[in-house]
Amino acid sequence: MQEQGEGSETEVTWEDQQNINKFGRLNNRFHELDDDIKIAKETDDNLEDASNELILTDEEVVRFQIGEVFAHVPKDEVESKIEQMKQVTTQKLEKLEEKESVLAQMAELKKILYGKFKDSINLEDD
Amino acid sequence: MASSSSASGSGSVVTERRGIPGAQFVEDVHTYLTDSGLDVGSALAFLQERLQQYKLVEMKLLAQQRDLQAKIPDIEKCLDIVATLQAKKGTGEELIADFEVSEGIYSRARIEETDCVCLWLGANVMLEYSLDEATSLLQKNLDNARASLEVLIADLQFLRDQVTITQVTIARVYNWDVHQRRIQQAATATATAQN
Numbered sequence: 001m002q003e004q005g006e007g008s009e010t011e012v013t014w015e016d017q018q019n020i021n022k023f024g025r026l027n028n029r030f031h032e033l034d035d036d037i038k039i040a041k042e043t044d045d046n047l048e049d050a051s052n053e054l055i056l057t058d059e060e061v062v063r064f065q066i067g068e069v070f071a072h073v074p075k076d077e078v079e080s081k082i083e084q085m086k087q088v089t090t091q092k093l094e095k096l097e098e099k100e101s102v103l104a105q106m107a108e109l110k111k112i113l114y115g116k117f118k119d120s121i122n123l124e125d126d
Numbered sequence: 127m128a129s130s131s132s133a134s135g136s137g138s139v140v141t142e143r144r145g146i147p148g149a150q151f152v153e154d155v156h157t158y159l160t161d162s163g164l165d166v167g168s169a170l171a172f173l174q175e176r177l178q179q180y181k182l183v184e185m186k187l188l189a190q191q192r193d194l195q196a197k198i199p200d201i202e203k204c205l206d207i208v209a210t211l212q213a214k215k216g217t218g219e220e221l222i223a224d225f226e227v228s229e230g231i232y233s234r235a236r237i238e239e240t241d242c243v244c245l246w247l248g249a250n251v252m253l254e255y256s257l258d259e260a261t262s263l264l265q266k267n268l269d270n271a272r273a274s275l276e277v278l279i280a281d282l283q284f285l286r287d288q289v290t291i292t293q294v295t296i297a298r299v300y301n302w303d304v305h306q307r308r309i310q311q312a313a314t315a316t317a318t319a320q321n
Contacts, residue, residue, distance in 0.1 A: 013153075014153070017290075017294060020294060021287040021291065024286060025283055025286065025287070066206050066210055066223075067207045068203065069223040069224065069225040069226075070225070071222070072221075
């Protein structure tokens, strides 16, 4: 009796290879998006804390960081600058919703590739 | 074993990109080994070496990417400051700023209305520019850095695809070899049993 198992003869077509490549690329993109989302959320939290502190403080002039220096800026201006920065971060977070579609595409490809290769392929995150 | 495909030609393969050789997709392992005249061991060694080369290039590209990703926020900060100075220009006010003299030690600076800034160009060279010129130079640098980053990311994607193709080919050659040995063993066993 000839043993099955290792040395399976499932042919890998160019289309299969392209699917595998695409899965790899999507997986990388997914991890990048995860990191980006983490950073954006941190920035958002910091801005939230900053605007809360601003409400509590009774100073008229606030040291606001521009580049490497802290410029003395009147409180109202700082408030509007923080609002602007919060909007930018919210927009960034919205773009990062792309992560959902990446996950969906990856699930599709997993179905196709596991369907053809079953045990011969491993698509899980180690 | 599936019959080898005739005149396949992986037509959509890019042979190389900016110095990175493309990985040849193998339609059929048996044909690949006969065409290249390699035995399994040499083929695997060649593919492994290719994989190592790809890894080296990947390290280099990742380092370049990290540099660019650090440079871009720096340029954006410079643009911010120039924009702030420009905003102050009409008002007649001075800009008071606290800056770091040394680690943990800050001092106060009074920046009067000005028409120009000095930009550090690197290599111990600093040039004076008007506010408008500085803004356009910094913007140009920012755009270039962003464009380079995009090209770099595309290079990395191409490279990763080639790595995946090579890894899959290595697995297929190895599996094919195991399969061949099994067939031979079975054939020998049958021959012995018949005698």
